[in-house]
Amino acid sequence: MPRMLDVSEDVRAEIGDEEADRLLAGENSPGSYDCTSCRTPGDSEQERTSTVLFVGEETAVLAFAHATCIPSQVVQVAEEQLQGAVRSITGGESPRPPQTPPAAAPGQAVLGVTSGLVLLEEELHPALVVEPTAPIARPGSDSPTDEFLTLLIEQGFQPVHALESVPAQNPGWSVLLAMxxxxxxxxxxTDGGSPTAWWQAHQPLQVTEGWRTAANKSQRVLVFAAPVGSIGQQPREDLLREALEKAAANGNLVAAMMPLAGT
Incomplete structure (x- = not known):
């Protein structure tokens, strides 16, 4: 029986017309599956299903997702992440433990990302808070001035002076939640090319079930950013909100709303 599959042009280009046609005819696609985004069961005979192709340097894995969660697309991931996913899916050896990222060179900052639910306009919104580990200078500049927020405002982020309303969407930016x-x-x-990673997890980051459910429901994520030392690692969401409110009051917060998975 033909499946209710969506195969994007990008996925078709990667796997070839013959394989894509076999999938659409139901020859190589599963009836039931675990959605690669929300991790709940799906059935390609009963509901629209997206084909999602994860591509590493040497490995490619075809997965399936509810079309209401993410569209059919090609997702570029690090080879090590993909190999770990393959091993866990096939029951092979355990994925490698997370490795310590290389130490940053003097003056080089790493972007830290924290996830949490933020209450705005009487609704809980999935949010990410981005804070570098050191001041961010303008590329090519030797100035010690931290221009992190200025650079983001130039890229379409909006200053936040109070945590009251949902920030505007930043066109072309998105948050990738996969598997x-x-x-x-x-x-x-650049020049209309494919999106690139502004921040990419060294190892995929776990999010809470509540955060993932809220993100899948709204299909959008609020991304807040603040200079080094403004937020810190907060163990609870109420403390995270207090830190965000303080940063906003001090003029140290920008934000943007981004669609999930590039949709």
Whole structure:
């Protein structure tokens, strides 16, 4: 029986017309599956289903997702992440433990990302808070001035002076949630090219079931950013909100609303 599959042009280009036609005819596609985004069961005979192709340097894995969660697309991921996913799916050896990222060079900052639910306009919104580990200088500049927020405002983020309303959408930016984990924040590609990772997790980040449910429901994520030392690692969401409110009051917060998975 033909499946209710969506195969995007990008996925078709990667797997070839013959394989795509076999999928659409129901020859190589499963009836039931676990959605690669929300991790709940799906049935390609009963509901629209997206084909999602995860591509690494050497490995490619075809997965399936509810069309209401994410569209059919090609997702570029690190080879090590993909190999780990393959091993866990096939029951092979356990994925490698997370490795310590290389130490940043002097003056080089790493972007730290925290997830949490933020109450705005009487609704809980899935949010990410981005804070670098050191001041961010303008590329090519030797100035010690931290221009992190200025650079983001130039990229379409909006200053936040109070945590009251949902920030405006930043066109071309998106948040990639795949296989039920947070993978990247994507920014527009140059000259109309494919989106590139502005931030990419060294290892996919786990998010709470409540955060993932809220993100899948709204299909959008609020991304807040603040200079180093403004937010810190807060163990609870109420403390995270207090830190965000303080940063906003001090003029140290920008934000943007981004669609989920590039939709």
């Amino acid at each position: 039920g984990q947070l993978h990247a924040v994507l920014q527009p590609g």
